[in-house]
Amino acid sequence: MYKFLTGFMFWVSISIFFIGLSVRFILYFKGLDWRLDRVAYKSYPFYAIKGALKSILKWIIPFLTHGWRKQSCMTIAFFTFHIGAVIVPFFGLAHNVFIRSKIGVSFFPVTLNQITTDVLSWLVIIGAVMLTTRRLILPQAKILTKSSDYFILFLSVAPFITGLCARYEVGNYLFWLYLHIICGEALLIAAPFTKLSHIVLFFASRAQLGMDYGIKRGGMKSKKGINW
Amino acid sequence: MDSGKLCSKEPVKTKEQLRTLLKDTGGKLYYKQMQELKVDTDLLWQTIKTTLKSRIKTWLEICSGCGMCAESCFFYLANDKDPKQVPSYKTQSTLGEIVKRKGKVDNAFMRFAMDTAWGKCTYCNRCALYCPNGIDTGAMISYLRGVLYQQGFVPWEMKIGAGMHRIYYAQMDVTDEEFIETFEWIAEEYEEDYPNLKVPVDVKNADILYTINAREVKHYPEDLAYAAILFHLAGESWTVTSKGWEETSLAMFAGDWEACKIQVKQVYEAMERLKPKRMIGTECGHAHRATVIEGPYWMGRKDGKPPVESIHYVEWLAEALRTGKLKINPEKRIKTPVTIQDSCNYVRNGGLKDITREIIDYMVEPGYFVDMEPNGENNFCCGGGGGFNGIGLYRDWRNKGFTIKRDQIIKTGAKLVLTPCHNCWDAIRDLEEVFKIGINWSFLKPLLVNMVEIPESMKPKP
Amino acid sequence: MFKKILLATSAVHACDNAAKAAFRLADFANAHITVFHVAGIPPRGFSQEAIDVKTGAKVEISKEYTSWVKEEIKIYYERQLKKVKSFDIKIVAGMPYREILREVKDGTYDLVTLGGTSKEKFSAYQKHMIGSTILRVAQVANIPVMVLCRPSPSFLKNISGILFCTDFSKASDAAFDFTVNLANFLNCKLNIFNVVDISPVFSKAIINQEEIEEKMLEAYKNINAKYIQKDRNTIKASAHVCEGIPYVEIIKYAREKDFSLIVMAHHNKEDKGFGSNMEQIIIRSGSPVISLNR
Numbered sequence: 001m002y003k004f005l006t007g008f009m010f011w012v013s014i015s016i017f018f019i020g021l022s023v024r025f026i027l028y029f030k031g032l033d034w035r036l037d038r039v040a041y042k043s044y045p046f047y048a049i050k051g052a053l054k055s056i057l058k059w060i061i062p063f064l065t066h067g068w069r070k071q072s073c074m075t076i077a078f079f080t081f082h083i084g085a086v087i088v089p090f091f092g093l094a095h096n097v098f099i100r101s102k103i104g105v106s107f108f109p110v111t112l113n114q115i116t117t118d119v120l121s122w123l124v125i126i127g128a129v130m131l132t133t134r135r136l137i138l139p140q141a142k143i144l145t146k147s148s149d150y151f152i153l154f155l156s157v158a159p160f161i162t163g164l165c166a167r168y169e170v171g172n173y174l175f176w177l178y179l180h181i182i183c184g185e186a187l188l189i190a191a192p193f194t195k196l197s198h199i200v201l202f203f204a205s206r207a208q209l210g211m212d213y214g215i216k217r218g219g220m221k222s223k224k225g226i227n228w
Numbered sequence: 229m230d231s232g233k234l235c236s237k238e239p240v241k242t243k244e245q246l247r248t249l250l251k252d253t254g255g256k257l258y259y260k261q262m263q264e265l266k267v268d269t270d271l272l273w274q275t276i277k278t279t280l281k282s283r284i285k286t287w288l289e290i291c292s293g294c295g296m297c298a299e300s301c302f303f304y305l306a307n308d309k310d311p312k313q314v315p316s317y318k319t320q321s322t323l324g325e326i327v328k329r330k331g332k333v334d335n336a337f338m339r340f341a342m343d344t345a346w347g348k349c350t351y352c353n354r355c356a357l358y359c360p361n362g363i364d365t366g367a368m369i370s371y372l373r374g375v376l377y378q379q380g381f382v383p384w385e386m387k388i389g390a391g392m393h394r395i396y397y398a399q400m401d402v403t404d405e406e407f408i409e410t411f412e413w414i415a416e417e418y419e420e421d422y423p424n425l426k427v428p429v430d431v432k433n434a435d436i437l438y439t440i441n442a443r444e445v446k447h448y449p450e451d452l453a454y455a456a457i458l459f460h461l462a463g464e465s466w467t468v469t470s471k472g473w474e475e476t477s478l479a480m481f482a483g484d485w486e487a488c489k490i491q492v493k494q495v496y497e498a499m500e501r502l503k504p505k506r507m508i509g510t511e512c513g514h515a516h517r518a519t520v521i522e523g524p525y526w527m528g529r530k531d532g533k534p535p536v537e538s539i540h541y542v543e544w545l546a547e548a549l550r551t552g553k554l555k556i557n558p559e560k561r562i563k564t565p566v567t568i569q570d571s572c573n574y575v576r577n578g579g580l581k582d583i584t585r586e587i588i589d590y591m592v593e594p595g596y597f598v599d600m601e602p603n604g605e606n607n608f609c610c611g612g613g614g615g616f617n618g619i620g621l622y623r624d625w626r627n628k629g630f631t632i633k634r635d636q637i638i639k640t641g642a643k644l645v646l647t648p649c650h651n652c653w654d655a656i657r658d659l660e661e662v663f664k665i666g667i668n669w670s671f672l673k674p675l676l677v678n679m680v681e682i683p684e685s686m687k688p689k690p
Numbered sequence: 691m692f693k694k695i696l697l698a699t700s701a702v703h704a705c706d707n708a709a710k711a712a713f714r715l716a717d718f719a720n721a722h723i724t725v726f727h728v729a730g731i732p733p734r735g736f737s738q739e740a741i742d743v744k745t746g747a748k749v750e751i752s753k754e755y756t757s758w759v760k761e762e763i764k765i766y767y768e769r770q771l772k773k774v775k776s777f778d779i780k781i782v783a784g785m786p787y788r789e790i791l792r793e794v795k796d797g798t799y800d801l802v803t804l805g806g807t808s809k810e811k812f813s814a815y816q817k818h819m820i821g822s823t824i825l826r827v828a829q830v831a832n833i834p835v836m837v838l839c840r841p842s843p844s845f846l847k848n849i850s851g852i853l854f855c856t857d858f859s860k861a862s863d864a865a866f867d868f869t870v871n872l873a874n875f876l877n878c879k880l881n882i883f884n885v886v887d888i889s890p891v892f893s894k895a896i897i898n899q900e901e902i903e904e905k906m907l908e909a910y911k912n913i914n915a916k917y918i919q920k921d922r923n924t925i926k927a928s929a930h931v932c933e934g935i936p937y938v939e940i941i942k943y944a945r946e947k948d949f950s951l952i953v954m955a956h957h958n959k960e961d962k963g964f965g966s967n968m969e970q971i972i973i974r975s976g977s978p979v980i981s982l983n984r
């Protein structure tokens with residue numbers, strides 16, 4: 001069982017994840033049409049890159065944009081959730097040990113110690129609870145939320161819950177470990193086909209709008225460009 | 229379009245059709261017929277398949293439904309935070325639904341989509357600034373309008389407006405002759421005060437080609453005179469064109485992309501014919517957006533630029549004041565509390581907020597200018613953008629939306645609102661009419677004409 | 691002299707006096723009269739809606755609406771319309787002063803008549819207008835503008851004489867030719883009148899009597915040279931000069947000597963407030979005031 005999950009399924013899921021997302025990322029940019037979108041993407045590379053980078057960077061830092069500042073609760077929930085969700089899978093101690101056993105080397109020179117990993121994982125769960133509560137309470141979020149959205153949220157937080165259970169050896173360690181691996185792999189497989197594709201498409205879409213504002217909508221007119 | 233049929237998929241192409249449509253007061257019969265209008269679902273799906281590509285497709289898909297766009301929308305705020313006014317909901321429940329159902333939607337759905345596209349969004353694009361995923365709901369609504377227009381589900385006034393562009397190459401029934409005649413007539417009226425005030429028509433290689441909004445010809449010729457006076461006093465070599473003088477595009481608001489192209493082609497041809505150094509458009513927001521920002525793409529210009537450098541009136545004004553071509557008599561500077569309505573079309577979507585502030589520095593006595601909160605690219609739409617001002621069907625919705633702008637203005641304590649945009653000007657005027665908050669509003673030109681110093685050599689001889 | 695007269699009216703009582711005068715003149719000159727009504731001030735944006743000037747209600751300028759307004763006007767002026775040679779009624783939408791100017795710009799009319807500053811409720815729109823309709827029209831119209839705000843029994847009964855007010859400007863000189871023709875046409879006396887302005891605002895200081903008298907003498911000489919001599923053969927004109935505040939003296943003199951018509955040039959455009967003088971005369975005069983500006 002363990003062998004199957006960490007062998008065949010590992011390779012399958014990780015391939016689907018990386019290949020799938022890369023395909024989506026590439027297809028996104030290939031699908032951009034300067035005439036339909038009415039943005040001269042290729043004519044002004046400097047403004048395109050500047051606009052895209054600014055649009056991404058400002059939004060991945062908490063409280064840097066008007067949007068983040070305006071809704072601080074959401075911002076806290078969002079970053080509480082996402083920081084851990086992005087860092088733990090890559091830098092978690094156990095994951096690194098596992099990766100080294102798989103391919104012989106660890107990609108990442110830095111690994112988190114156990115306490116940081118724990119804290120970040122808890123933060124992910126807290127963040128997820130906040131995000132879920134928000135969707136249940138706020139009418140403006142509720143109206144936009146479908147059951148699949150809750151499912152996605154659950155899918156993304158499940159590996160962390162099971163992971164922590166395994167870590168604290170609640171009941172049967174192996175049970176939680178297997179469940180953890182299954183949940184993780186499910187997440188990897190689902191990513192390219194669901195809203196989880198925002199893992200890459202967030203950057204793509206932000207880059208596009210950044211280019212739009214950077215090239216067409218005033219980016220070349222005012223020195224500072226759009227004030228996100 | 230046969231004569232009895234007012235509401236159809238066909239655009240208005242002849243004067244006869246236009247007249248018939250105009251005769252239908254308030255579009256009563258038009259909207260009645262709309263209830264019977266069949267949706268061509270095959271065409272709809274075909275259109276979606278060929279034009280809804282990467283960008284919008286992804287937007288529809290990755291919207292996480294976080295609702296962060298809600299508070300950015302003045303309709304949402306003005307309508308007691310009605311969740312149905314959340315920008316994302318407006319696209320998901322219309323365009324999203326069309327995609328989901330593969331175009332198999334019915335008449336009632338299309339009319340609901342029309343109400344949403346024209347009655348609940350002015351595509352001011354403010355929400356685009358507040359979406360973490362970089363989703364521009366305004367751009368999607370604009371796309372949706374195109375889809376709806378193709379199927380004939382478009383407000384009466386918009387159908388007429390787009391038709392005007394197809395027939396008169398102007399947003400109103402103003403012919404080329406009427407334009408020139410009116411411009412010359414009005415300049416003549418002011419010639420006594422400004423000797424040698426002329427309207428140069430079709431002059432080649434001038435420094436400036438001036439384009440306008442047809443409304444000025446029809447209802448406010450003074451504005452033309454002021455433009456002429458200011459160019460005259462600044463000593464500019466300028467000209468107007470006898471063809472392609474209209475900068476605006478109601479076709480853009482209507483989603484009639486073909487008419488957009490027809491309209492902007494006229495202007496670009498004028499540019500190519502007269503070869504001016506620059507084109508300057510009047511104090512109009514959507515005109516700038518249509519002819520300068522979006523127009524090049526409708527015409528398939530790869531560099532996204534019009535044939536000659538094209539700027540907004542405020543850019544010229546700032547430059548003229550900066551370089552001293554126009555000098556303001558310091559005693560005549562504005563000394564009442566004053567604020568400015570940033571036009572979405574050239575501030576948020578054109579990057580000109582600093583330019584208008586620079587003009588204010590010259591025009592307003594220090595201490596009298598109060599900015600709205602929020603302002604610049606974060607300012608709210610005046611409440612009348614995107615064609616909203618003209619549509620009778622949604623008048624009540626629009627007036628409700630005004631409350632946000634009204635409160636913003638009241639908070640500044642300003643008695644005068646500068647509105648260098650036709651739509652904003654109209655909206656603020658209507659706002660005052662509805663709520664009577666005791667404000668005045670004005671374009672920049674009429675104020676400037678009374679403020680600038682007239683060089684000795686240009687004064688009338690006694 | 692007058693073949694076609696434009697009567698700009700909103701068919702309300704405020705316009706009655708002017709209307710009466712216009713019809714009287716049309717009758718006298720056997721002229722065609724065009725009753726011109728600006729039905730609504732401008733459409734909202736590019737929509738078809740306008741504000742009715744009379745009721746303040748929002749209306750759609752449609753064919754039905756204009757024909758209804760036409761009917762109303764016909765009924766309002768029924769008695770007078772019967773008397774004139776021919777007439778037509780025009781309804782347009784727009785800013786009143788602008789549409790009047792647009793209508794007369796081609797020179798098909800010989801005179802435009804305007805009435806009454808109705809100080810009724812002003813909409814937000816009107817508030818924004820620069821100056822009132824009358825002032826702007828009088829300022830720039832290319833044909834004579836006749837304004838009457840108060841009842842003028844003398845004009846309606848028997849046109850006894852014309853008071854021509856001059857300040858010896860070029861515009862005044864040009865207006866004189868028109869006045870001579872008018873006097874001949876109406877077969878009435880003509881008086882050329884000048885006021886030596888001694889109001890402190892204009893003369894800036896108190897002037898001594900010698901200086902005033904000197905100025906008055908000069909004015910007499912001027913009148914004689916400029917007008918009387920010139921038209922010795924065509925008209926018998928008298929002259930009068932006095933000192934004072936122009937508009938007061940003009941109104942007073944016209945009343946005392948029973949002049950049923952005042953003609954003056956309106957040229958002083960530098961003065962954007964449009965001079966207290968012309969404005970005051972229009973509001974106060976009991977006789978129609980014809981103003982010319984070119």
